[in-house]
Amino acid sequence: MPTLDPQNIRTLRQQHPDKRARDFADQFGLAEAQLLAAHVGQGVTRISADPDVLFPRLTDLGTVMALTRLDACVHEKVGVYDKYHSGPHAAMVLNDDIDLRIFPKYWHTAFAVDQNGKRSIQVFDAAGDAVHKIFLRDGSNHAAWETLVLELALADQSQNQPVSPRVPTEPAKSRPERADDLRADWQAMTDTHQFLSLVSRQKMNRLGAYRVAGAPFVRALAPSSIATLLDRLGETHVPVMIFVGNRGCIQIHSGPVTNIKPMGPWLNVLDQGFNLHLRGDKVAEVWEVRKPTRRGEALSVEAFDADGGLILQIFGHPKSDAPEAADWPKLVADLPDAKAVVCA
Known part of the structure; x- marks a missing residue:
């Protein structure tokens, strides 16, 4: 064209x-x-x-x-x-409703x-x-x-917008021969923010590491698990943190979700103050992930697309005192296994 x-x-x-x-x-x-x-x-x-x-x-x-x-x-x-917090590589907006991680180099x-x-x-x-x-x-x-x-307002008010080529999603990058080193480093983690540098040292990326880590660190779940999990969260009101992000910004919801409304391929959360619209047919892989931290284990469910891109992460809410918060591990444990995941 x-x-x-x-x-x-x-x-x-x-x-x-x-x-x-x-x-x-x-x-x-x-x-x-x-x-x-x-x-x-x-x-x-x-x-x-x-x-x-x-x-x-x-x-x-x-x-x-x-x-x-x-x-x-x-x-x-x-x-x-x-509550905006500046930073040259990563900035934040951090309050109860608007919770963002901002990567300024992508704000073009x-x-x-x-x-x-x-x-x-x-x-x-x-x-x-x-x-x-x-x-x-x-x-x-x-x-x-x-x-x-x-x-x-900028001095330049041009109607022309030059653009750079899109950076393609990095596919899963695994090194099965480094599985033992990966597991040792994983076990030694004290903060979830250490994870990406950890897998980078092993010449892998997030999804590639999940594919080789094995139990007790990860479990491959059926792609339909995301729809099942959202339904159960709506029924139980278990508080969670839902992360969705692109290269320039990650946005986080903290709290329960209640009004789950599937519409065609879309899985929707339509709550007061929070909406989520997820293409369930774009979910190719789902993983249960456990990471050790100083405050205890961080347990998440994470969905990826067919290109290996991270779509969203759902964590139990670490600071919630709601009695339902204790039900998060059971909700995750009840999710069905994937039939098979190819390690590449």
Whole structure:
């Protein structure tokens, strides 16, 4: 498909007004950032994507909706953007409702969007894929949004958006001959944040390590386990932490989930203040994972797509004093095994 100029993009968009932005961009061979850039000056303004510039101004917006997504999963939380902690390699928003891990090097381009009666701030990586979005609600402070746009607007308001090629998902990388060393390092862990550097030392990645670690560290589960687990969480109200992230942002929900609504291939959590939309048909592998820490064992259920990409992680809530919290290990233990997982 030939490269579309901004005018052609706008014309096509007018012909498909009801199509979701991401679906429209995919259909016409665009990056989503290119679609927004084509509308700069028409309800879209380029603003600074620097988290240290952007996040201190977000608190004034009041209650908004935070959205972080992958192709297979969308994670939405309602709350206020307070308690921002800066960091050159990783920053955080850390409060009861909005809980983010931010990786600034991927925050490449940002737009303030005022279209179809909705206002948002949308951030994209160098490939033009969405990193994080913030949507105002009826009760948000719209005057603060207008001030933010004026203060953070860039001198460059071009309608053209160059993009870099997407970095492909790294497939599972296993070294079965290093299994004993992997298990020894795993057993010596004292914090879950040590895990990625641990597997990197063994020349593996997350999924590759799971495929060779074996019991008692991991158990391969049936792909349908995610749907089963969400249903059981909805029935039992066991508090959990649900992580969904891309290269630039990880978003976390902490607490129970209650309203589980499957719709076609989508597995949905539709709770007050938290929505999750997961493509169940995109789940290719699911693993029960146990990691030792100073505070005790961290037990998670983790789903991967067919390319080996991590879709989401569900942990028991480590700080919850709800009586249901003790039921998390039993919920996981009752999930069915996978028939077979090929080690590659």
